[in-house]
Amino acid sequence: MLSSFDFVRQSLELHLFFARIMKEHSFFLEAGFTTRDNSFTRKADEFRMEFDRLLIDVVSISNGIVSQSVIHSGEVFTPYTLDAETVSSYYSGVRIPINITQAEINLMGGETVTINPFLEQRVVSVNNRAIGLIKALITFKETILSNVLSCKMFTLNYPLLIDHIMREARLYVQMVQQLQSREEMSIEKEALQQELFWNRIMAEHSKFIRGLLDPTEDQLINTAHDFGNEFDQLTTEAKAAVDMTIPLEKVTEDSLNAVQRIRDFKEQGTKGLLECKIKSIIIPLLGDHTLREANHFLRLLKQFEVKPINK
Incomplete structure (x- = not known):
C-alpha cells in the first residue's frame, strides 16, 4: 500500500504531466472541427478550460512536494512550451493561458516533506475531480471518432489520432484510479x-x-x-x-x-x-x-x- 507521501507525490506528478496533455488534446480537437460542428468546438473548448483549472490547482499545491527529476525531465514543460503556446494561440485565435506554464517553470522540488491530513485529502479531491473529467473527455472523444468513422463528421484530425489520444486518456484515468486505491x-x-x-x-x-x-x-x-x-x-x-x-x-x-x-x-x-x-x-x-x-x-x-x- 502506498504511503501518504508517495500517494501525494505520485498523484501530483501524474497530473502535472497528463492534465497538460489532456488540455492540449482538447485544443487540437477544437482547432480541427469545421464551422458546421461549432457545438463540438465549444465543448472541446470547455474541456480545455476545465483541464486548465485542474492544472492550476495541481501546480498550486505541488511546490516543494514533487521530485526534482520530474520537474527537470522536460515532461512538464520544455524550453519551447511558452513560445509554442503563444504562437499556437496566435494561429488559432484560442486564448491559451501561459501563466500556468510560467508557474510550472518556477516550481521547486522537494525530497523530504511531511504530508498533513489536509493536504492528503486535498489530493484525494483533485484525483476524484480528475477521474470524472477524464471519463467525460473519453466519452467525447469516442463520440467524435464514431461520427468520423460513420461519415457523420469531418475533422482535420486523423481518425488514428483521435483513437491515439483516447488511449492516452484511458491510461491516465486508470493510473489515477490505481493511486486512489493506494495500489503499489x-x-x-x-x-x-x-x-x-x-x-x-x-x-x-x-x-x-x-x-x-x-x-x-x-x-x-x-x-x-x-x-x-x-x-x-x-x-x-x-x-x-x-x-x-x-x-x-x-x-x-x-x-x-x-x-x-x-x-x-x-x-x-x-x-x-x-x-x-x-x-x-x-x-x-x-x-x-x-x-x-x-x-x-x-x-x-x-x-x-x-x-x-x-x-
Missing part, C-alpha cells in the same frame, strides 16, 4: 505496461509527423517514416516481453536508444516550427506536446533501467 504496482508490471504503451505511441507520433509535413520536406518525411518502422518493431518486441519470449531488459535497452533519438528529432522539429523553417500543417504546440511525451517515456525507461526487475 510492481516495477516489472509497470515496465511491461508502459513500454508496450509508449512504444506504440512513439510509432504513431512518427506517422502523424510524416503525414503532416509538406510533401517537399523529403528528408524529414523519410526520417519520420524510419522512426515509425523502428517503433513498430519495438512495439512487437514489447509484446514479446509480455509473452515472456524475450527478456524485458532487452526491450528497455532498445527502447531507450530509440527514444533518445526520436526525442532529439522532435526537439529539432519543434524548434524548426517555431522558427518557421519547416513547411508543414503541424501547429507548434503539437510539436512540443510530442516532445514532452518522449521526455516522459525517456524518464520512465531510465527508471526501469536503474531499478532491479524481479522475475
